[in-house]
Amino acid sequence: MATMVELYDRDDLNNVLSLLVYAPERVVYIVPIGTDCAALEHRYQFVLKRLGIQTEMEFIPTDPYSFSGLCRVLLTIAKRDAVCALEMTGGTDVSLAAMGAVASAHRLPLLRFESDSKRPHWYIAPCPFAEQRTPRLSCEDWFALYGAKFSADDTHFEPWDLNEEFCSDIRQLWQFCAQDIQLWNEHCFFPAKLADKTGDPDPLRVSLSRESVEKELHYPEWDNAFLAYLREHGMILDWQESPQRISFRFKNLQLQRALKKAGNLLELYTCCTALGTGRFHDCRLGVFINWNGMDTNRTPESCTTNELDVFVIQGVTPYFISCKNGEVRNDALYELQSLADQFGGCHVKKALISTYVNPSAASRTHLALRAKNMGIRLVGQVHTMDEQAFRAAVFYD
Secondary structure (H helix, E strand, O other), X not given: OEEEEEEOOOOHHHHHHHHHHHOOOEEEEEEEOOOOHHHHHHHHHHHHHHOOOOOEEEEEEEOXXXXXXXXXXXXXXXXXXXXXXXXXXXXXXXXXXXXXXXXXXXXXXXXXXXXXXXXXXEEOOOOOOOOOOOOOOOHHHHHHHOOOEEEEOOOOOOOOOOOHHHHHHHHHHHHHHOOOHHHHHHHOOHHHHHHHHHOOOOOOEXXXXXXXXXXXXXXXXXXXXXXXXXXXXXXXXXXXXXXOEEEEEEOOHHHHHHOOOOOHHHHHHHHHHHHHOOOOOEEEEEEEEEOOOOOOOOOHHHOXXXXXXXXXXXXXXXXXXXXXXXOOOHHHHHHHHHHHHHHOOOOOEEEEEEOOOOOOHHHHHHHHHHHHHHOEEEEOOHHHOOHHHHHHHHHOO
C-alpha cells in the first residue's frame, strides 16, 4: 500500500490535490498542533467519496516550525510505510526544508505541483502510484472542500438548465437588452408580469383584456417592440389579438423565469458564454453560499450566507464573478473579495462585470485602482462587446 504524506496548507485544495490526481490508498497529514482534524477529515472525505476515491486518512499534529520534530515524524512514517511519497506543495518553509532533507537522505519520491497549471513533478525517485487522474471538482465539491454548502438560486426554483437552445435564446435577449440597458432594467419583466396577472392554471399562458395589457405598457414604444422581438425569435408563441383581448404562450418556464428579474440576463449570458468556450465543466448562477454548511455543530440560524452571481470552474481553477447590470459601488468589490478570500483558494480568478461606466473620471480611477489592488478584473460596458470580446475580457480567453 503506497502512502502519500502531506504537509498541511491553509489552502484546502493543496491538501487534497495529490489525492484527486493519484487516489492513494492512504494519506498522512502533518498538521499544526491544535488543528481540528475531525472537521478536516469530514470535509475531505465528503468530497473524495463523491468522486469515488477511497483514501484512508491519518493526522499527526506537529510543530510546523520545529525542523528536528518534523524530520522525526517523517522518518517514522517512512520506516513504517514501505512505499511512501512526500508531497510538498503546501506547508511552512521549515516543514518544506525538513521534507526535502528527509527525501534526499533516504531517496524518497518527492512530489510538487506547479502553481498555476497544477502539473505534477516528481523528484529523487519515480512516482509510486499506478493511477493518474485529471483533477476536476464540481461546484458542490468545491464549496464542500472549503467547509461550505450552496444552493442554486433559492429554494423556490430548480437549477437552471443551460442547454444549447436556452443559451441561444439568452444570446438573442442580450442583443435586445444591450440596445437600452436602462429600459431593460426598468421594464423587462412586464411580459412575465402579464402571466402572473392571468392566473391561468397553465403558467406559460397569458390571456388578458387589451385594457389590462395596456395598463402594463409604461413605455409603449419599447414594450411593444420587446413583445414583437420575442415573437420574431420564437420566445412567445401562439400570439392572438383582437380589439378586446391579447393572448400568447411563453416558449418555456425557464425563459419566463429569466424575465422576472432584470439582473438575471447578464448572469445567464455570462454562464452561457463560459460554456461556449468549452473550457468549463461546471457553471452556476445565483449561488447562495452557507459559510458553515459542513459544520455539523452549527444550526441554520447561526450560519452566515452570501450570494455569488456566477461561479464557473475549469478543472480545479474557480472563477468568482459578480454581475452588475447597472451602477457599481465599492461594496461590490469588497463582497466579491470576501467570498474569494474565504472559498476561492490561492489561485481563484475574480471578475466584476457591469454595463455601467461612472461619469466621474476620478470615481472610475478610484474603482479601477481598488479592483487592481484586490486582484479583481474589472470589466465595464460589457453590453457594447460582441461575444468574443466579452469572453476574452471576462474569462482570460
